[in-house]
Amino acid sequence: MHVVVIGADRLGRAVARWLVSAGHEIAVVDSDQGRCAAMDEAFGSVSVIGDCVDWAVLSRAGANRADAVIATSNDDGVNLIACQIAKHRFEVTTTISVVNHSDHVDLFNALGVDVTVDAPDLMLNQIQEGLTSQQITHLKPLPANGQDRSLVSIRIPREYGSESRRLGTLSFPQGTLLTLVITRDGEPHLPTDDLEIRAGDEIVAVTTAHGEDELRDLLSNDLVI
Amino acid sequence: MVQIDRPVLGPKHILIVGCTELGTAVATALADLGNTVHILDTESVAFDRLSKSQIDEHRIVPFVGDGTSQENLLKADVLGVDVFMALTTHDTTNILTAQLAKHHFQVEVVVCRVDDSDLQMMYNDLGLIAIGANALLADTAIQAATA
Numbered sequence: 462m463h464v465v466v467i468g469a470d471r472l473g474r475a476v477a478r479w480l481v482s483a484g485h486e487i488a489v490v491d492s493d494q495g496r497c498a499a500m501d502e503a504f505g506s507v508s509v510i511g512d513c514v515d516w517a518v519l520s521r522a523g524a525n526r527a528d529a530v531i532a533t534s535n536d537d538g539v540n541l542i543a544c545q546i547a548k549h550r551f552e553v554t555t556t557i558s559v560v561n562h563s564d565h566v567d568l569f570n571a572l573g574v575d576v577t578v579d580a581p582d583l584m585l586n587q588i589q590e591g592l593t594s595q596q597i598t599h600l601k602p603l604p605a606n607g608q609d610r611s612l613v614s615i616r617i618p619r620e621y622g623s624e625s626r627r628l629g630t631l632s633f634p635q636g637t638l639l640t641l642v643i644t645r646d647g648e649p650h651l652p653t654d655d656l657e658i659r660a661g662d663e664i665v666a667v668t669t670a671h672g673e674d675e676l677r678d679l680l681s682n683d684l685v686i
Numbered sequence: 687m688v689q690i691d692r693p694v695l696g697p698k699h700i701l702i703v704g705c706t707e708l709g710t711a712v713a714t715a716l717a718d719l720g721n722t723v724h725i726l727d728t729e730s731v732a733f734d735r736l737s738k739s740q741i742d743e744h745r746i747v748p749f750v751g752d753g754t755s756q757e758n759l760l761k762a763d764v765l766g767v768d769v770f771m772a773l774t775t776h777d778t779t780n781i782l783t784a785q786l787a788k789h790h791f792q793v794e795v796v797v798c799r800v801d802d803s804d805l806q807m808m809y810n811d812l813g814l815i816a817i818g819a820n821a822l823l824a825d826t827a828i829q830a831a832t833a
């Protein structure tokens with residue numbers, strides 16, 4: 462694949478490293494000469510110095526033949542516009558963008574950015590997870606049909622002992638769709654009534670914000686014998 | 687001095703992001719025509735350019751804040767305005783905030799300063815009223831030369 466990366470700062474570099482190791486052809490756009498030089502030193506001649514929202518610059522980066530554009534800068538305006546140019550001018554199939562202010566995520570989605578990464582939310586989740594033993598991690602928003610649902614993963618807290626329960630004995634909140642259970646050993650299982658779950662297992666489900674709270678309560682109380 | 691040819695029909699509520707020279711000129715002229723103008727800028731010192739009397743008469747209301755934040759736009763009454771104008775000196779800021787106004791806050795008329803001519807064309811296609819300095823300057827210069 463040919464991938465254009467917007468931004469050669471830390472995140473851009475990490476993305477570039479991953480793409481190169483996966484065997485893809487990359488071009489990285491940044492207006493800072495120093496960052497571009499560092500990029501070239503690490504990966505060979507991949508950088509394009511210039512304004513990330515300038516058509517000519519993006520053209521030089523091969524946007525017209527790119528399979529994907531990944532926007533990693535810390536400026537949401539730049540990220541959004543680069544993705545819009547990719548879509549409207551260069552007809553790039555996949556646009557992926559980091560969003561630095563959660564405020565802007567809905568807008569990016571509404572304007573056709575294919576994949577948005579809500580950076581503050583993601584980081585907050587990881588921090589929360591680190592702080593408490595039980596946690597809900599948001600995997601992916603599912604805003605279809607105006608319903609504000611998410612694909613979430615909830616870990617059953619360790620402090621509830623080594624007793625196991627059959628999944629079928631738990632009454633999950635209305636409108637929650639269980640999709641997968643990942644047991645402590647890392648093994649994925651389809652959710653069936655007979656599946657035994659215990660502390661440390663993760664349940665992956667589709668639910669609403671309200672459903673999340675109910676799930677949290679259900680899994681924190683119910684396993685206490 | 688900014689010349690406005692078309693009379694504005696009925697007083698409108700307008701929100702301008704960017705109390706720049708352009709923002710000031712537009713705010714002043716629109717307020718003179720009887721409209722109410724809210725103007726948002728990250729630096730309160732930018733409001734020094736505005737006319738005291740227009741502020742005292744509440745025809746221009748300044749707000750301090752970043753126009754790319756929903757919270758600030760709401761404080762500046764983005765939900766109650768007829769027209770939104772992004773007039774800062776940065777195309778990217780203007781485009782981001784203008785699209786927030788149009789797609790998130792459903793403001794009917796969204797005017798956006800976009801100096802880059804490629805971007806100006808693209809965003810006109812995408813539903814903004816995108817105005818570029820160079821095109822207008824060129825028009826005026828050409829008119830002056832051929833008058």
